[in-house]
Amino acid sequence: MQHQELGRGELLGPLNWYKIQPIQAAMSSVRLGWVGMEAARYLAVPDSELNQPASTHHMLVLHTRPPEELAMRYEGVERYIPPPAGTISLIPAGCPSQWRWSGHSDCLHIFLDQVLVTRIIAETFDIDPARQTVPPFYGVDLPHLRAVMGTVAAELKAGSAGGQLVSDSLANVLAVHLIRHAITPRRLDRGRDGVLPQKRLRAVVEYIEDHLDANPTLEQMAAVIHLSPYHFTRQFKAATGMPPHQFVIARRVERAKQLLQGRVEFSMAQVAVRAGFSDPSHFSYHFKRLVGVTPRQFRTL
Numbered sequence: 001m002q003h004q005e006l007g008r009g010e011l012l013g014p015l016n017w018y019k020i021q022p023i024q025a026a027m028s029s030v031r032l033g034w035v036g037m038e039a040a041r042y043l044a045v046p047d048s049e050l051n052q053p054a055s056t057h058h059m060l061v062l063h064t065r066p067p068e069e070l071a072m073r074y075e076g077v078e079r080y081i082p083p084p085a086g087t088i089s090l091i092p093a094g095c096p097s098q099w100r101w102s103g104h105s106d107c108l109h110i111f112l113d114q115v116l117v118t119r120i121i122a123e124t125f126d127i128d129p130a131r132q133t134v135p136p137f138y139g140v141d142l143p144h145l146r147a148v149m150g151t152v153a154a155e156l157k158a159g160s161a162g163g164q165l166v167s168d169s170l171a172n173v174l175a176v177h178l179i180r181h182a183i184t185p186r187r188l189d190r191g192r193d194g195v196l197p198q199k200r201l202r203a204v205v206e207y208i209e210d211h212l213d214a215n216p217t218l219e220q221m222a223a224v225i226h227l228s229p230y231h232f233t234r235q236f237k238a239a240t241g242m243p244p245h246q247f248v249i250a251r252r253v254e255r256a257k258q259l260l261q262g263r264v265e266f267s268m269a270q271v272a273v274r275a276g277f278s279d280p281s282h283f284s285y286h287f288k289r290l291v292g293v294t295p296r297q298f299r300t301l
Contacts, residue, residue, distance in 0.1 A: 011053065011054050011055065011056050011094070012052075012053050012054070012055050012056065013055070013056045013057070014038035014055070014056075014057055014111040015030060015038070017052075017055060017059075017111070018030065018040060020050070020052070021042075021050070022045075022046075022048040022049075022050060023042065023045050023046065023048070025040035025041060025042055026041050026042060026043040027040070027041045027156050027157065028040040028041070028156070029156060029167070032156075032159070032167070033163075033164055034164065034167035034171075035164045035167050035168040035171065035217060036112070036113050036116045036167065036168050036171030036172065036175075037057075037110055037111055037112050037113060037116075037152070037167060037170070037171040037174065038057070038110070038111040039108065039109065039110045039111070039152050039153070039156050040108075040109045041106075041107075041108050041109075041153060041156055041157075042105075042106065042107050042108075042109070043106050044104045044105075044106065045067070045101075045104060045105045045106070045107070046104060047101065047102040047103070048099075048100075048101060049099065049100040049101075050098070050099045050100075051096070051098050052091075052096060052097045052098070052099065053096050054093070054094045054095055054096045055091070055093055055094070055095075055111065056093060056094075056114065057093055057111035057112055057113055057114055058090065058091070058092055058093050058111070058112040058114060058117060058134060058178070059090070059091045059093075059109060059110070059111055059112075060088060060089070060090055060109070060110045060111075060112065060145075060149065060174070060178070061088065061089045061090075061091070061107055061108070061109055062086075062087075062088055062107060062108040062110075062146060062149045062150075062153075063082075063083045063084070063085060063086070063087055063088070063089065063105075063107055063139070064085065064086070064106045064107055064108060065085060065104075065105050065106035065107075066082035066083055066084070066085055066105055067082055067101035067102060067103040067104070067105035068082070068102055068103025069082065069101060069102045069103060070082040070083075070099075070100070070101045071098075071099075071100045071101070072097065072098060072099045072100070072101075072138075073097065073098045074091050074095055074096065074097030074098070074136060075091070075092060075095040075097075075135075075136040076136065077136050077137070077138045079138055079139070082101075083138060083139030084139060084141070086141065086146060087139040087140055087141050087142075088137075088139075088140055088141075088142050088145055088146060088149070089136075089137065089138045089139055089140070090134070090136055090137050090138075090178070090182065091136060092133070092134045092135070092136050093114040093134075095136065108149060108152070108153050110149060110152055110174065112171060112174060112175055112178065113171065116171060116172070116175055117134065117175045117178065117179065120172065120175045120176060120179060120228070120229075120230060121179055121183070123228040123230075124176060124179075124228050124230045124231065125179060125183075127183070132183055134178070134179075134182050134183065135182055135183075137181075137182065140181070142177070142181055144177050145174070145177040145178065145181065148170060148173050148174050148177060149174070151170060152170050152174070155167070155170065163215065163245075163278055163282065164215060164217065165215070165216070165217065165218060165244065165245040165248055166245045168217050168218040168219070168229075168245075169218050169229075169233060169243060169244065169245050172218060172229045172230055172233065173230075173233075176230050194235060194238065195235060195238040195239045196225075196232075196235035196236050196238065196239040198239075200225040201236070201239050201240070203224055203225055204221055204224050204225060204236065207220075207221060207224045208221065208247070208248055208251055209251065212248070212251060212252055212255060212275065212276040213273070213274060213275070213276040214276070215276065215278075216248065218232070218233065218244060218245075221236075221244055232244070248276075249286050249290075250290060252275045252276045252277060252286070253275070253286060253287055253290045253291065255274070255275045255276070256271050256272070256274075256275040256277075256283065256287060256295065257291070257298065259271045259274055259275060260295060260298055260299045261299075268280055268283070268284075268295055268296070271283070271295065283295065
């Protein structure tokens with residue numbers, strides 16, 4: 001059995017957390033430039049033991065294939081039975097933990113920025129974060145949270161083809177579902193957010209058009225009309241039929257179509273940059289997905 005031990009006084013960020021694991025992640029978001037969260041997928045993890053220092057982030061664990069045996073302890077939680085497959089555990093920021101397991105297992109780790117969670121507690125749920133902590137939990141069946149974590153895993157596998165805006169959006173949704181379960185289960189049954197008024201929608205669309213090549217974030221778009229990112233996302237989708245990140249991608253594809261049909265014949269790499277895509281491969285992927293043909297084929301039509 002492998003064994004690693006670190007001092008409890010040390011606070012780890014996600015990047016350093018990866019380094020102390022007894023096995024390398026099958027895939028991670030280290031080089032994807034994600035906003036608001038980091039993620040790592042572990043497959044066929046062997047027998048191991050780990051004394052884990054407190055983290056700077058909240059850590060969500062999706063137990064996709066639990067080990068045969070497990071002993072763990074953190075923040076008042078102590079268990080000696082593996083959690084059911086598909087359940088979720090939370091180790092809050094600032095909380096050290098001890099793990100020992102045997103039998104190969106698969107899991108997904110997602111690190112949520114503590115600053116993001118605190119902001120959503122205050123702005124979205126109107127709760128004083130100074131008086132509210134995020135409590136730990138272990139092996140809980142949370143279908144809505146699991147679905148979002150599954151989307152994160154899919155984005156991780158795709159190499160984050162949607163870019164930073166997708167990770168930003170998913171981080172916000174994850175934080176909202178986490179808060180709903182862990183903090184205020186009785187206070188959050190609020191009515192629908194409604195539809196974004198046309199005047200506000202026009203202001204956001206104008207901002208998006210002016211900043212397509214600058215990678216606008218969810219927080220920046222929400223700030224244009226003075227909404228929290230969570231409520232902005234819901235109202236924007238109600239008004240346009242698609243979440244902000246998909247709308248931005250669609251507008252980038254439209255700009256790329258204009259450039260491809262223009263008088264100046266830009267290279268594909270130049271078109272990708274001018275339309276706001278992070279690289280030509282992401283440009284080609286989204287263009288074909290939305291238009292039905294590759295950019296090169298479109299240019300010859």
